[in-house]
Amino acid sequence: MMRELTYYVAVSIDGYIAGPNGEFDRFLVEGDHMVGIVEKYRGTAPTVLAEKFGFPIDGGPFDTVLMGWNTYAVGLPDLPDPYRHLRQIVFTRGHDAPEGSDGVEFTDRDPVEVVRELKAEEGKGIWLCGGGSLAAVLRDEIDRLALKRNPVHFGDGIPLFEGRGYAPADFRPTAITPYESGVVLAEYVRS
Template sequence: MRELVYYVAVSLDGFIAGPNGEYDAFAVEGDHMTAINERYSDTVATHVAEAFGVEADGRMFDTVLMGWNTYAVGLPYGITSPYRHLRQIVFSREHAAAAERVEGVEVTDRNPGEYVRELKAEEGSSIWLCGGGALAAALADEIDRLVIKRYPVLFGAGVPLFGPRAYAPQAFEAVEARAFESGVTFGEYARRG
């Protein structure tokens, strides 16, 4: 069965974006980028991978899930299909029936948990939960693995790693931890049990 992996950048104070969706405080230069390009190359946007010769081959992920706000980050720049090398699924109750349809991007208003259980039963690589925090909260029970890239920056406010959800502790165990000279740390956690 396929895994759902929440692979995401986060500030020291637990935010994946600033109050207005800002994410530019997350450094895109430094020794941590080698690790991203080697192991997690599927998470590099297609146009960036092509420009820098990064091979995104579907070895780690073949599907990406996004909430509308995460997907919409690229729209002002004309980026309507950010991960063309992956199956792209965007969850939105407001935009599912709208004209924002783009080839290679599926916008759905389906229940995220039900849909992810169906995706997990399919053949393929792991499923990448790209963001945002509200979608992560809706899928908390389905997340099999967390890969947290913690950046040495404080936002003070913004989009939390997980949006509000009913209190239900969920145990994960540490699988790997790496620290880089850039100050970025990677922590990988697998669901316990």
């Protein structure tokens, strides 16, 4: 069986994964949704934070995480190797590897080609962490969506899928889990 690519990301109710300047601090990081989501998607917290707060990192659905440069750069300079418990691949065309990022693979290769190679390998799932531009490039390769829909409205910013024109795709829901915090975990699989 081929590995699957899951786009697992927080999103506002109006479809943005970050504000106009990359802000994501309005997403809820406390509330009843945290326990269920952290358990189901073990290993998706940066290693240092997981260790600090006791989040589980073993036994999760992913062994590889993909990021665009802007998503990766959010943690710099403090977290140059953010998910050291996973294989980390950052897609970039114009940035050099920062100091301390020995556990991160940086590539300027075609993301579609890389994902197809990863899917053919043995292993667990592949997590697309962000961002919107990379998701748009990989949209035909995405097998699952796991959207942490937050009860916030950005009005503008980085959309879930940024640009690339009209390209319809059908996904069917596999689970919709509402929490008292207002966060809804909406999970879909490609039809």
